[in-house]
Amino acid sequence: MPSVQQKMLYLPETMADWPWPRAINPHYEEISAESNAWFHSFKAFSKKSQVAFDLCDFGRLASLAYPLITKEQLRTGCDLMNLFFVVDEYTDVEEAPVVREMVDIVIDALNNPEKPRPEGEILLGEVARQFWSRGVKTATPSAARHMVESFTAYLESVVEQAADRDNDHIRTVEEYLRNRRENIGARPSYVPMELGFDFPDEVFYHPVIVELSIHIADLIILDNDIASYNKEQATGDDRHNILTIVMHQFNVDLEGAMAWVVEYHKECHLGDLKLTGKWRNTFTGLANWPRCNDCWNFESGRYFGNKGLEIQKIRLVPMLPKKIPDSHLRRENVVVPLVEL
Secondary structure: OOOOOOOEEEOOOOOOOOOOOOOOOOOHHHHHHHHHHHHHOOOOOOHHHHHHHHHOOHHHHHHHHOOOOOHHHHHHHHHHHHHHHHHHHHHOOOOHHHHHHHHHHHHHHHHOOOOOOOOOOOOHHHHHHHHHHHHHHHOOHHHHHHHHHHHHHHHHHHHHHHHHHHOOOOOOHHHHHHHHHHHOOHHHHHHHHHOOOOOOHHHHOOHHHHHHHHHHHHHHHHHHHHHHHHHHHHHOOOOOOHHHHHHHHHOOOHHHHHHHHHHHHHHHOOOOOOOOHHHHHHHHHHHHHHHHHHHHHHHOOOOOHHHHHHHHHHOEEEOOOOOOOOOOOOHHHOOOOOOOO
């Protein structure tokens, strides 16, 4: 651990009272390995960046999110996480017009998963096509439609984020959350829970479910932004983070911003809300997501390297020095930062 002189960031234990316990799909190791082997075949990164990407353990994220689904459905979930994060890495370093082109390619691939992708196209199109050509086979018609609709909304929010980056624009809290609820990828991430069910739109888009999903998304956003802030401030990518937003809007320091976020986190909790009958399975699946996200933040190597479980206990993380990646390295040469504490 660092010397006492090094600045430390305190990570509040926001999920201490969340009543849903950690659970993981028993097929995690087998299906995660299959999905990772598939993703490696695209050679999306340099060897060094692929190592950093693999340490994020996105199969673990899917397996924590979907502890009860079948092997086939979990494969869709694992592939979805790999797709999310390669889109994230590729678009984070591009200007909005280029991101727009990338997003349009992915949207076309999702809508036409059996159509061969054009020669020389960026690999995101083929990753998305293969993901959904396999995944749609495990989905009911309603679940398939919800996946394409919600993933498209996520992609549109990625373009908005790129425009903010181009213009050095820092949003207000309200503006940020409106974008981030799509940008965090929560809505498409809920779909693997319904792959085997035929939920009509009046259920999927029912006001009760929509309101619940917004509360859950906000909890995921807040905890993810707390966990990711140190890495993002070190790489100069913290503009799109609730802590930076709060510091900017309310003219407070990092400690003050953290206190604000913790209070807002409490407001997002579901209290004594209980849903039964036709809502029960959906409610339980959604309510598991904040626990899943919190566990993955520390169990993977994405934010805390190999010290995640230790930091989960002591709640202190040494602030990383600034080390801005080379923004000229893009696509297959993009730098995926390796966190070393």
